[in-house]
Amino acid sequence: MLIGLIRHGLTDWNAVGRIQGQSDIPLNEEGRRQAGLLADRLKNEQEPRWDFVITSGLSRAQETGSILAQTLGIPLLDPDSRIVERSFGQVEGLTSAEREARWGKDWILQDLGQETEDQLRARALSFLQEMEEKYGGSNVLVVSHGALLAQMYEALFPQQCTERIGNLSLTILENHAAEWKLNLYNCTRHLEYASKEN
Numbered sequence: 001m002l003i004g005l006i007r008h009g010l011t012d013w014n015a016v017g018r019i020q021g022q023s024d025i026p027l028n029e030e031g032r033r034q035a036g037l038l039a040d041r042l043k044n045e046q047e048p049r050w051d052f053v054i055t056s057g058l059s060r061a062q063e064t065g066s067i068l069a070q071t072l073g074i075p076l077l078d079p080d081s082r083i084v085e086r087s088f089g090q091v092e093g094l095t096s097a098e099r100e101a102r103w104g105k106d107w108i109l110q111d112l113g114q115e116t117e118d119q120l121r122a123r124a125l126s127f128l129q130e131m132e133e134k135y136g137g138s139n140v141l142v143v144s145h146g147a148l149l150a151q152m153y154e155a156l157f158p159q160q161c162t163e164r165i166g167n168l169s170l171t172i173l174e175n176h177a178a179e180w181k182l183n184l185y186n187c188t189r190h191l192e193y194a195s196k197e198n
Helices: 014-015 028-046 059-072 096-103 115-135 147-156 189-197
Strands: 002-007 052-055 139-144 170-176 180-185
Touching: 028 059, 028 180, 028 189, 052 059, 059 139, 096 115, 115 139, 115 147, 147 180
Parallel strands: 002 139, 052 139
Antiparallel strands: 002 170, 170 180
8 A cells, every 4th residue: 555645735824924724725826737747647646546635624735636636636634533633732824933922932742732742643543544554455645734744754753754844845645554655755756847947
């Protein structure tokens, strides 16, 4: 089984550094363009062949997933709440400067109503386990969010995955004998090629 994990495309809040969390912020035009670039890449690659797409219930993930599913001609399944972005409580909607002005540089260590890393990892791993159990013979594309994906990778591969997760990045996990192997990590070459051509 392969799972292709994708962070949704760019939004206006991403562009200015506002934490989105579970606020339902839509893709912007650049985010839609990014989704199209990844969709074209996956369509043109001979292997692997993807069977379906599943996303979080937030519109930025769902629209990204819809663009992928339409281009690849595969089903878009109902969203799964376990792969929604981390809830950031009072911090949602604020830029880095605004967060630091209110709570200091260590705001992330304070209890501001945000979901804990342990809670985030638990639901991410629960989702992965169910994917393995229900769709073990399939290759699945999953569109989720930066903070959730970062915690999933840290839980599976401690100290190995430390990069910031880019918009429309692709990470591929392979499940073999109930263990996950990292085949590709945080790859955005589809975006880099496009920027070189322009």
